Amino acid sequence: MLALKDLCLHELIEAQARRTPDRVAVVFEQERITYGELNRRAERLAHHLRGRGVGPDMLVGLFVERSVEMVVGIFGILKAGAGYLPLDTGYPQERIAFMLADADAAVVLTHTGLMARLPIDGARAVCLDAFDWTDGDAPPPGAAPVRPDHLAYVIYTSGSTGRPKGVCITHRNIVNYVLGVAERLRLEPGMNHATVSTIAADLGNTVVFPALATGGCLHVVSQQRAENQSLLAEYFQRERIDVLKIVPSHLAALQAGPHPESVMPGARLVLGGEASRLDWIARLRALAPGCEIYNHYGPTEATVGVLTYQVGPELPVTQSGTLPLGSPLPNIRVHILDGSGRPTPMGEQGELHIGGSGVARGYLGRPDLTAEKFVPDPFGSGSSGSGERLYRTGDLARALPDGSIEFCGRVDDQIKLHGYRVELGEIEGTLRAQRGVRDAVVRAYDDAAGSKQLVAYVVPRRPNQALWGWQAPYVLPDGSPVAHLNRNETEYIYNEIFVQQAYLRHGITIREGDCIVDVGANIGLFTVFASRLASDLRIVACEPNPAAFACLEANAAAWGAGVRCLPLGLSRESGSADLTWFEGLSLLSGFYADAATERDMVKRYVLNQQVAAPDDERFVADVGEVIDDRLRARTVTARLRTLSGIIAEEGIEHIDLLKVNVEKSELDVLRGLDPEDWPKIRQAVIEVDQHDHVEPITLLLERHGFEVLVEQDPLLRHTELCYVYAIRPSPEGGRLIRHQPPDAYARAE
Secondary structure, three states: OOOOOOOHHHHHHHHHHHHHHEEEEEEEOEEEEEEEHHHHHHHHHHHHHHHOOOOOEEEHHHHHHHHOHHHHHHHHHHHOEEEEOOOOOOHHHHHHHHHHHHHHOOEEEEOHHHHHHHOHHHHHHHEEOOOOOOOOOOOOOOOOOOOOOOOOEEEEOOOOOOEEEEEEHHHHHHHHHHHHHHHHHHOOOOOOEEOOOOOHHHHHHHHHHHHHHHHOEEEEEEEEHHOOOHHHHHHHHHOOEEEEEEEEHHHHHHOOOOOOOHHOOOEEEEEEEOOOEHHHHHHHHHHHOOOOOEEEEEOHHHOOOOEEEEEEOOOOOOOOOOOEEEEEOOOOOEEEEEEOEEOOOOOOOOOEEEEEEEEEEEEEHHHHHHHHHHHOOOOOOOOOOOEEEEEEEEEEEEEEOOOEEEEEEEEEHEEEEEEEEEEEEHHHHHOOOOOEEEEEEEEEEEEOOOOOEEEEEEEEEEOOOHOOOOOEEEEEEOOOOOOOOOOOOHHHHHHHHHHHOOOOOOOOOOOOOOOEEOOOOOOOOHHHHHHHOOOOOOEEEEEHHHHHHHHHHHHHHHOOEEEEEEEEOOOOOOOOEEEEEEEHHHHHOOOOOOHHHHHHHHHHHHHHHOOOOOHHHHHHHHHHHHHHOOOOOOEEEEEOOOOOHHHHOOOOOOOOOOEEEOOOHHHHHHHHOHHHHHHOOOOEEEEEOOOOHHHHHHHHHHHHHOEEEOOOOOOOOOOEEEEEEEEEOOOOOOOOOOOOOOOOOOOOO
């Protein structure tokens, strides 16, 4: 058995940094840092965090894109004595807010471009891309008073009640795992390890920490590469990746194109998170005969993984047709118990229980749930750390003659139907085996008479053809991929439309059968949003920017219905005009766009999220540099039509919602309406980008019978940007509802 040393996780990495300070430790795209530089930056960050009062058993949020700073952030938090709380940048804002509040995160490490997504006071944020990494007046490295039983990290998993629960992992837990898995996989110094998954789940910890503890090189693969076979294959070949940990379905998707062997690592492939079918494993082995393949199993509550199975020359035979889970890592014990808590005979199913040094402390702030899932261990000797408790996995398993363990489904997947015991997993497996079925889930429900009925939910194998041409679509928090131009601005637009619902405030509605005219549709996220609210819409979407229009068309085809996309802009008269297109911030592109003005607006937006601090001057300068890079401009010629011309050409009889977001051209759009077309409009929401346009737009709307309210988002204070909401009062009850936030103001009637 591997002796478990009383070390903390960061001490393992520090020891490696002392041994090989000049060896490359972390790579992200073109950026590479050595172990010595990684240790120095982490110490600088730790000093800053300790100065903010961060210490043992406190949590620091980590809300960053995949980057070198991501790894430095983890290491620095651990050096400061705290545990890290990973937050996926794709999470809905509500989930992020819940996790930060539930974990009582003292500080959040982030990137400047992500500040808009963080529902916290700017004083609690540290922007790593604007952080001063120079040593300055930092004292010599000093160890925080951290012990092995202090928190290393908390990872939130989905709860059965819908409330996520935080799993508390200690240094003792994760160090035991790192040492054990490094021994089991026979990791060697100098190996190239690739992490392709989010840090908000512990799947990637099989690579991240063992790589840095064994003198390997950790390659942080961008999400764009990780989702594209050709980009990932080019990277694997160039960097000669040796070790990869990945979910089977992710790898299968990457291998759907030509040359599936190109995304196989050279030495170790570790599969986890899902069952792996034996026939698929046979194909993988043929693709890369020299690569060792491992199945790795373990719930988050038992620290990343507890069982491993190495594929041998002959594939095993299992009842499930999937790879066995394998045998325990050092200092881990597993038991298969029946409903009475007794060990099951060889080959018989029971619930898998896990004991030993990997068992987590429990659920953060949930003593009731902790007591339910972490139970006393009647078999433990108490000699290996957490041996006093067992974690109940809820997984059904059976022991195989060779001592390994086979996964047999979930405990709650076993039901009685008409007197017969039915395994829902078996039905799901049969459905997945059918031609044309990609995935299936079966659930049992009680009908009105109290009888159980089985319902199957099936995902067809046919992909969405509208997005085939997009190499790296952005995945919305609900799992829907969309075509996009830039991740950061797509997140901003998503937040504006889906989270803040900026176009559905103050009584503005979208109803079944409505006609919507979207002027300045950009990539079409409002079309996606509206199509979720009502299924029988007519949408006419106009976008003059060719790059954004291509995304609009793809997203409308994928997620909309009854959408007409027009590659043009609207103005007071028909013709053509030059459009200034900012490649890094397409949502600011327009016919009157000016880089200096847009720069000031974006900078003010970012600064509104950053509470004054001693380093404000440097922060402002750094923000300015980032914005300048995003505001590189091109000029394209765009067609122009009038709104009345579109109404006539498209045969529009009524407009239930006119949405206008055209970067200083909003007055031109409204002046392109003939008097007879104004009564056709029921509601309007207009983003106004010039203060001197607010008054004439308000007067114009009121003159045509609308109630009007003007509102500015608090994060846009000291800018000219605001929203104008207009509703035409009607006998059916359509009225403006004046819910005024502090920074909103309404024109008196």
